Amino acid sequence: xxxxxxxxxxxxxxxxxxxxxxxxxxxxxxxxxxxxxxxxxxxxxxxxxxxxxxxxxxxxxxxxxxxxxxxxxxxxxxxxxxxxxxxxxxxxxxxxxxxxxxxxxxxxxxxxxxxxxxxxxxxxxxxxxxxxxxxxxxxxxxxxxx
Amino acid sequence: xxxxxxxxxxxxxxxxxxxxxxxxxxxxxxxxxxxxxxxxxxxxxxxxxxxxxxxxxxxxxxxxxxxxxxxxxxxxxxxxxxxxxxxxxxxxxxxxxxxxxxxxxxxxxxxxxxxxxxxxxxxxxxxxxxxxxxxxxxxxxxxxxxxxxxxxxxxxxxxxxxxxxxxxxxxxxxxxxxxxxxxxxxxxxxxxxxxxxxxxxxxxxxxxxxxxxxxxxxxxxxxxxxxxxxxxxxxxxxxxxxxxxxxxxxxxxxxxxxxxxxxxxxxxxxxxxxxxxxxxxxxxxxxxxxxxxxxxxxxxxxxxxxxxxxxxxxxxxxxxxxxxxxxxxxxxxxxxxxxxxxxxxxxxxxxxxxxxxxxxxxxxxxxxxxxxxxxxxxxxxxxxxxxxxxxxxxxxxxxxxxxxxxxxxxxxxxxxxxxxxxxxxxxxxxxxxxxxxxxxxxxxxxxxxxxxxxxxxxxxxxxxxxxxxxxxxxxxxxxxxxxxxxxxxxxxxxxxxxxxxxxxxxxxxxxxxxxxxxxxxxxxxxxxxxxxxx
Numbered sequence: 001x002x003x004x005x006x007x008x009x010x011x012x013x014x015x016x017x018x019x020x021x022x023x024x025x026x027x028x029x030x031x032x033x034x035x036x037x038x039x040x041x042x043x044x045x046x047x048x049x050x051x052x053x054x055x056x057x058x059x060x061x062x063x064x065x066x067x068x069x070x071x072x073x074x075x076x077x078x079x080x081x082x083x084x085x086x087x088x089x090x091x092x093x094x095x096x097x098x099x100x101x102x103x104x105x106x107x108x109x110x111x112x113x114x115x116x117x118x119x120x121x122x123x124x125x126x127x128x129x130x131x132x133x134x135x136x137x138x139x140x141x142x143x144x145x146x
Numbered sequence: 147x148x149x150x151x152x153x154x155x156x157x158x159x160x161x162x163x164x165x166x167x168x169x170x171x172x173x174x175x176x177x178x179x180x181x182x183x184x185x186x187x188x189x190x191x192x193x194x195x196x197x198x199x200x201x202x203x204x205x206x207x208x209x210x211x212x213x214x215x216x217x218x219x220x221x222x223x224x225x226x227x228x229x230x231x232x233x234x235x236x237x238x239x240x241x242x243x244x245x246x247x248x249x250x251x252x253x254x255x256x257x258x259x260x261x262x263x264x265x266x267x268x269x270x271x272x273x274x275x276x277x278x279x280x281x282x283x284x285x286x287x288x289x290x291x292x293x294x295x296x297x298x299x300x301x302x303x304x305x306x307x308x309x310x311x312x313x314x315x316x317x318x319x320x321x322x323x324x325x326x327x328x329x330x331x332x333x334x335x336x337x338x339x340x341x342x343x344x345x346x347x348x349x350x351x352x353x354x355x356x357x358x359x360x361x362x363x364x365x366x367x368x369x370x371x372x373x374x375x376x377x378x379x380x381x382x383x384x385x386x387x388x389x390x391x392x393x394x395x396x397x398x399x400x401x402x403x404x405x406x407x408x409x410x411x412x413x414x415x416x417x418x419x420x421x422x423x424x425x426x427x428x429x430x431x432x433x434x435x436x437x438x439x440x441x442x443x444x445x446x447x448x449x450x451x452x453x454x455x456x457x458x459x460x461x462x463x464x465x466x467x468x469x470x471x472x473x474x475x476x477x478x479x480x481x482x483x484x485x486x487x488x489x490x491x492x493x494x495x496x497x498x499x500x501x502x503x504x505x506x507x508x509x510x511x512x513x514x515x516x517x518x519x520x521x522x523x524x525x526x527x528x529x530x531x532x533x534x535x536x537x538x539x540x541x542x543x544x545x546x547x548x549x550x551x552x553x554x555x556x557x558x559x560x561x562x563x564x565x566x567x568x569x570x571x572x573x574x575x576x577x578x579x580x581x582x583x584x585x586x587x588x589x590x591x592x593x594x595x596x597x598x599x600x601x602x603x604x605x606x607x608x609x610x611x612x613x614x615x616x617x618x619x620x621x622x623x624x625x626x627x628x629x630x631x632x633x634x635x636x637x638x639x640x641x642x643x644x645x646x647x648x649x650x651x652x653x654x655x656x657x658x659x660x661x662x663x664x665x666x667x668x669x670x671x672x673x674x675x676x677x678x679x680x
Contacts (some may be wrong), residue, residue, distance in 0.1 A: 013656060023520040030525040034482035094520050099200045111505055111532055113469065119193040119355045122345025123392050123470040125307035128335075130290065132313065135320050141294045142325055144253040144260065146271070 003052040008045045012059070014049075015066050016041045016093075018075040019082075023090070023097045032110050035097045043100030061089035147507045152178040155397060155411035157383050157426065159183075160238020161657050162643045163417030163663040164362035164370065165281065169668035171373035173675070179375060179397055180409070181218040182382040183235035184510055185363060193349030206352045208242060208608060210234070216495045217380065219560035219567075221421060226571035228452045230421055231611040236379060237363035239419070239611065240657065244350055244474030245332040245359050246498055247287050248654040249278050249318075249662075252297065253484060257650045261485045264545050265649045268621050269628035269666075271297070277662035282330075285360035285661070286338045287329035288475075295480040303335045306344060311466040312476045316497050318595025325480040329498065331475035332360030332657075350473040359472075369624050381387060381407075384564050385430040385439075386640070391546055392434040393679070394640045400562045403439035413671075413678075417664070420450065420613030423646040424552045425567040427617065440617070440634040440642075445627050447553055449546035450569070451615040451651040454577045456604030458588035459500070459537030460597025461517075466536050468502020476501060479538075482587065483653055485552045491579040493543040495653045497588065511535075515601045531661050539594065539606070540584030542577050543653040546615050573605060581605060605632065612656050617646035631670040632663070637680040643667050 008016065021036035046057050064086055068078035083090050101107055105115030114121075154170060156163045159181035192198035192206050203212075208231035210218035221230040233239045252271035257264045279300060281287075288303040305328035308316065320325040333344050333354075344358040357364045371377060380402030387408065389395045396410035415651055416423045424447035430439035438446050479497040482489070503511055508531050512518030518527040550571045558566035581604040589600050619628025623635035628647050634640040643664040645656050652659070671678065 024524050026570040027525040028527065031527060041199065044435055055357045088521070094513060095510065097520070098513060098518075099203075099506055101526060102505035103196045103199065104197070108505060112465075113505070117193060117195050117198055118347035118349050119191075120345070122356070125309050125346045128290075128307055129306040130315060132308070133292075133327070136294065136326060139294060139323070139325070142392070142480070142484070143251050143295050143297070146252040146256050146260070 002050045003055070004049065006045070006049040006052065006055065008041065011066060012062055013041050013045070015069060016044060016062060019065060019079060019093055020097050022075070022079045023094050024101050030110070032107065035101045038101065038102040038104055038106065040097055040104070042094050047096060058092060059090065061086040065089065149410065151396070151410035151412065152176045152411045153411070154178070154415060155180070155409060156415045156417055157397065158238065158417035158419070158644070159236045159362070159367065159377055160417060160419065160421065161240050161362055162660050163415070164237070164366035165284070165661040166415060166417060166643050166664040166668045168284070168366040168370040168373070168377045171370050171375050171543040173672060174374070177303060177375045178409070179377045180381040180383055180397070181236055181379050183233070184379045185236045186357045188239055188357065191349070191353040191355040192351055193347055193355050198349055198352060199504045202352055204240070208223060208611065216296065216561045219564070220558055222555045222558050222566060222568040226569045226610070227573060227605055227607060228250055228454065228571060228610040229607055230569060230613070231608065232419055232421070232613070235363070235409050236367060236377065237361040240361040241353050241363065242351055243611070243657060245472070246474055246655040247285070247330040247332045247658045248478060248496070249296065249299070249330070250652040250654060250659050251295070252358060254650065254652040257493070263492050264328050265620065267649050268619055274659070274662045274666055275664040278658060279473050280665055281658060281661045285332045286334040286341065287330055287332050287360070288335040290328045293327040295325055295327065295483065301330060303338060306331055306333060306335050306472050306475055307346065308476060309467055309471050309473070311468040311502060312461070312499065314466060315536055315595050316477060318591045319479055322591055324591065326477050326479045329475045329478045331472060333472050333475055334358050334360070340646040344472060346471045347424060348469055348473055348504070349555055350469055350475070382560070382562055382564070383426055384562065385426065388432050388434055388439065388637070392637065394637050404562065411639065413639050416640070417644050420616045420645045421552055421567050421569070423521070424616040424646055425554065428554050429565055435636070440627055440636045440640055442636045443624060443627055445618060445625070447616050448548045448551045449615040449618055450550040450552055450571060450613070451544035451546055451648070452571065452610050453612040453653070454542045454573055454581055455606040456540035456581045456584050456588070456607035457537065457606045458540070458585055458592060459535045460592030460595065461599040461601070462534045462536060462597055465533040466502055468533055468536055469504050471501050473501050474498060482583070489583055491576045491583065493545065493576070493580070493653065495540050495542040495580055495584050497538045497540060497584070499538050500536070502533055505532065507533070508532050511601070517601070538588055540581060540588060540604070541653050541655070542580040542584065544649060544651045545574060545576060546618070547574060548617070552616050572590060612645070612651070613647040614648040614651050614656060617642050618649045619647040620649060632667040641667060641671070
């Protein structure tokens with residue numbers, strides 16, 4: 001059952017965005033934005049809205065991450081420490097970050113594929129060319145006669 | 147609530163139930179099929195949305211435990227390295243299968259005679275051959291005649307495209323002089339019987355919005371319903387009931403509102419897969435059958451076979467356009483299919499080539515294999531995998547062993563309170579050696595095709611999608627559950643037509659054989675209607 005009223009607070013969103021940018025940072029060389037910069041926090045928020053059970057796993061750890069940011073004076077040391085204090089937090093967030101990032105149209109374009117679902121257009125392929133089988137045919141049958 | 151008596155009651159609307167229903171329709175008998183799932187509509191499928199890949203981790207996952215829909219039943223597979231996969235809907239698991247459609251080999255029916263292990267089937271390849279041909283026409287099978295690994299066979303449609311990925315892999319097999327052939331695929335390469343051709347979208351394992359993949363909701367069922375077969379969805383069977391004389395007299399089922407019904411029937415036909423069928427039989431206890439229906443042999447639920455799978459992916463230096471094309475149906479190799487004891491194991495396996503992965507699954511898979519880290523090296527890691535992977539699964543013949551079994555879980559129940567199945571399964575030494583051989587040979591052929599690195603997993607834990615052996619067929623009531631045409635030895639108006647009745651598994655995907663068997667059984671019933679219960 002979804003939790004249609006769920007919404008990240010501004011602080012939760014800011015800190016989640018910071019964590020996402022540590023997981024998938026921007027790369028000028030690859031021409032790709034960071035996951036936080038791309039707005040993948042919205043994807044995570046929607047996921048938590050649709051699957052409230054996952055809020056229990058993620059939100060307390062996100063609160064710990066926020067405390068660490070305040071205590072350590074920055075995102076980078078907090079991101080290091082959260083991996084020790086809440087070992088499940090980063091792997092869970094990595095899964096969600098990868099899922100949201102690589103279905104984003106901007107990333108798909110950067111990968112060289114059309115930014116659309118596979119259906120209904122599909123993809124063009126060359127039809128099968130039977131001449132490619134000549135070598136296999138030349139060996140003769142390989143099944144056991146009974 | 148007691149429903150009117152029908153002539154034939156089929157439990158399950160998947161691969162076998164659909165084919166059987168269509169075949170029996172020409173008898174004009176009163177035929178009813180009960181299916182616990184529902185129809186899946188074209189726009190329900192993930193392939194039409196940007197989130198199509200992530201839904202394989204949620205509502206379109208292969209495992210019923212993962213999906214957790216009310217129409218699924220849970221499976222306790224905590225004591226098995228291979229986890230059960232199935233789908234409950236009209237079309238059953240054909241809705242999510244890859245649609246590989248190989249046949250068994252003639253030698254698969256003579257395992258005891260040829261190799262001294264397991265059992266021979268009570269029928270032969272030539273008994274099923276006309277039904278394989280019929281099923282190819284009904285499901286719409288694409289492929290190429292002349293495969294040297296098989297006796298001659300006809301297929302109604304030309305092969306699916308190989309693409310750059312398939313051609314690259316084929317070159318590896320050719321370099322080593324190993325067998326390969328374009329896969330027989332229940333995916334239509336051209337418009338066929340009112341269905342539109344495959345558009346190479348690559349979402350087969352999440353269902354086909356195009357209707358090009360031969361799931362039985364788009365092949366057999368429309369024809370069966372048009373011919374008068376009635377199909378009731380959201381109806382879950384709890385048990386089969388018996389008369390005082392020990393014959394089946396129907397089933398007790400729950401409809402979608404949870405209301406209990408007693409559906410009476412002259413003939414009961416089980417088409418619930420190798421886990422669902424023994425589950426219902428074991429849950430159908432009576433004074434005549436205190437150990438479960440049709441279980442005087444003690445073999446109901448035993449001899450479970452899965453097909454242990456291995457996965458080998460190669461990483462190639464060049465893009466392969468691997469996201470294009472039918473997911474699993476590319477090429478098959480049966481170089482190591484027939485028994486050769488010098489390899490260190492009996493029986494054999496098939497290689498089936500896989501397409502590459504979509505963008506999300508590339509990332510998730512690379513995360514699992516360690517190739518794609520998070521942080522500063524992320525993009526380099528991703529670039530090394532994206533559109534550069536191609537590989538294969540290894541499908542090993544699983545020999546039947548009685549300790550591999552389905553029982554009823556003492557605690558776990560489904561949404562209607564019916565006991566859930568429990569799987570106990572151990573990988574045999576023969577399977578372990580076969581998997582090791584397959585992984586090594588897989589890397590060898592991928593290297594020959596140009597791969598520079600590999601990712602492997604064996605056994606493949608998610609690959610419990612072939613469910614066989616748990617109500618085996620045979621001539622002797624003491625050592626089998628059903629006879630050579632699927633009729634229970636103990637209950638003469640009870641038939642089983644799904645993968646449960648396989649005496650052995652072969653080393654290929656079973657759906658084509660399951661359906662050929664169900665068509666064969668239907669024809670045999672029709673020929674014997676006058677003395678069916680003698």
